[in-house]
Amino acid sequence: MTDAKNHYYAIKTTSKQERAVADTIFRTVERKDVDIRVSSVIVPEELKGYVILESPESRGRIQELLESVPSARALVPGETSLEAIQHYLEPKPVVSGIEEGTIVELIAGPFKGEKAVVKRIDLGKEEITVELYESIVPIPITVRGDHVRVIERKNEE
Template identity: 55%
Template sequence: MVEAAVPEEVDQAVQRVPHARVVIKGESSFAEVEHFLSPKPTVTGITEGSIIELITGPFKGEKARVKHVDEVHDEITMELFESVVPIPITVRGDNVRILKREETE
């Protein structure tokens, strides 16, 4: 999305963008672009009971089962599979990768 006072400025800006192909001329209303501006939570699609893998931090590579998903704070509470004592661990949603989703009926 590029906004400019004159069309020539947009043409110059597009030439410097590597994968820009076309310029769609005209105006857009805020309602048309509003959904691009609101961030999507990273915990969307993760449900309780899903199996995940930690991709960062001290437990990197560990597999765990999701116990609770907090979409407001973008956090996941889980229990590691290979721990001797099941301790709930809370991490940010972007620190995990989904291995198997739990199907809800």
């Protein structure tokens, strides 16, 4: 944090280019291509098509910075507050949103590509226990929460 009051700006980006925009802003400021201070750049996973920029600079200076950033489409009018973006800064458990009965696909490990049904969730360890969908004998397999991709939620019928 700098000693000046920071402002929080939302930047509209081209779809799926959020990380590239953040990286370009970071490199541009780090190489001192422009004389603009940026405290942080946030790429919230849940906020598709947007990047949040924290800076003590004025809106006009941020607009000037964005002119040299490919895929940065527009600076959203107004500012946002730290309170409004705080929930993006708190890490969420990998297994959040997964519940028993959810159908998942294993995306890593020896059973990669297999479909399975979630039988148990361990929030503390961020692990889930699944049973392979097409297995003749149901064998419980415990995997890390980030090794699965949700295919169908239990309440989607």
